[in-house]
Amino acid sequence: MDKKKAISIVITVFFVAGMAAWYIFYGGKAGKMEISQESGETEEKAAEPQVVFEQAPADEDVRRDEIIEKSPEEIIEQFKQEQKKPTETVIKPEEIIKEPAQAKKETSLDIEDRLVSFGFQKVSGERKIDTVILHSSFNSLGGDQYDVDKIIDIYKSYGVSAHYIIGRNGTAYRLVKDNDVSYHAGVSSVPDGRTNINAFSIGIEIVGNYDDGYTSEQYEAVSALIAKIKGDYDIKYVLGHDDIAPGRKTDPWNFDWDELK
Numbered sequence: 036m037d038k039k040k041a042i043s044i045v046i047t048v049f050f051v052a053g054m055a056a057w058y059i060f061y062g063g064k065a066g067k068m069e070i071s072q073e074s075g076e077t078e079e080k081a082a083e084p085q086v087v088f089e090q091a092p093a094d095e096d097v098r099r100d101e102i103i104e105k106s107p108e109e110i111i112e113q114f115k116q117e118q119k120k121p122t123e124t125v126i127k128p129e130e131i132i133k134e135p136a137q138a139k140k141e142t143s144l145d146i147e148d149r150l151v152s153f154g155f156q157k158v159s160g161e162r163k164i165d166t167v168i169l170h171s172s173f174n175s176l177g178g179d180q181y182d183v184d185k186i187i188d189i190y191k192s193y194g195v196s197a198h199y200i201i202g203r204n205g206t207a208y209r210l211v212k213d214n215d216v217s218y219h220a221g222v223s224s225v226p227d228g229r230t231n232i233n234a235f236s237i238g239i240e241i242v243g244n245y246d247d248g249y250t251s252e253q254y255e256a257v258s259a260l261i262a263k264i265k266g267d268y269d270i271k272y273v274l275g276h277d278d279i280a281p282g283r284k285t286d287p288w289n290f291d292w293d294e295l296k
């Protein structure tokens with residue numbers, strides 16, 4: 036009994052001592068190795084561009100081996116090359132964005148005839164058209180400011196017109212045929228010095244007051260209408276009434292020319 040007990044104690048002591056020695060020797064060494072490797076990595080990352088690792092996490096291990104084998108100059112060169120690559124790919128998303136914008140250009144134009152019997156002169160031959168003038172107007176006589184019929188009534192009382200009037204909903208009402216002369220410009224002149232602008236221009240009224248600006252539907256309609264007119268005639272100028280009659284006219288009020296596509 037005593038002998039067996041003594042043997043088992045000896046075995047236990049040896050086992051425990053062996054375990055402790057193994058841990059102290061290998062465990063400690065392994066720990067040191069990890070630490071030195073980590074600090075080595077940290078120095079390496081700090082010394083070299085971190086982007087190299089961040090850009091290709093999948094190849095991280097392969098890249099690390101490559102970098103260790105390469106001279107600092109080679110690493111810098113590789114970094115420069117990789118910096119060039121993203122710049123090339125950045126251009127692609129912009130090209131993708133451009134496509135929907137171009138598709139938007141071709142928004143269908145809703146033209147509705149509302150031909151008037153006043154404020155224009157019939158032209159029998161082919162009229163030469165090279166200018167588009169943008170105006171704005173609203174109903175100032177009470178009721179709905181944006182009522183197109185009431186605005187047309189006001190034109191009638193003044194004996195004026197426009198070829199088109201764009202309602203708040205983006206519908207383009209045709210009041211006068213393109214080939215006829217509409218009385219919309221009054222005393223004015225285009226940048227090349229020509230006067231009597233009604234004779235060679237198309238007038239577009241956009242329904243809007245002094246403050247509200249215009250709806251996105253109106254901007255789309257005006258853009259589409261101008262695109263159509265440019266397709267039909269050789270257009271030299273697209274101007275505001277305020278451009279051709281400065282000091283006398285201030286419309287189109289608050290028109291954002293950048294919204295024209």
Ligand SMILES: [Zn+2]
Pocket residue numbers: 169170171219276284286
């Ligand atoms: Zn005007």
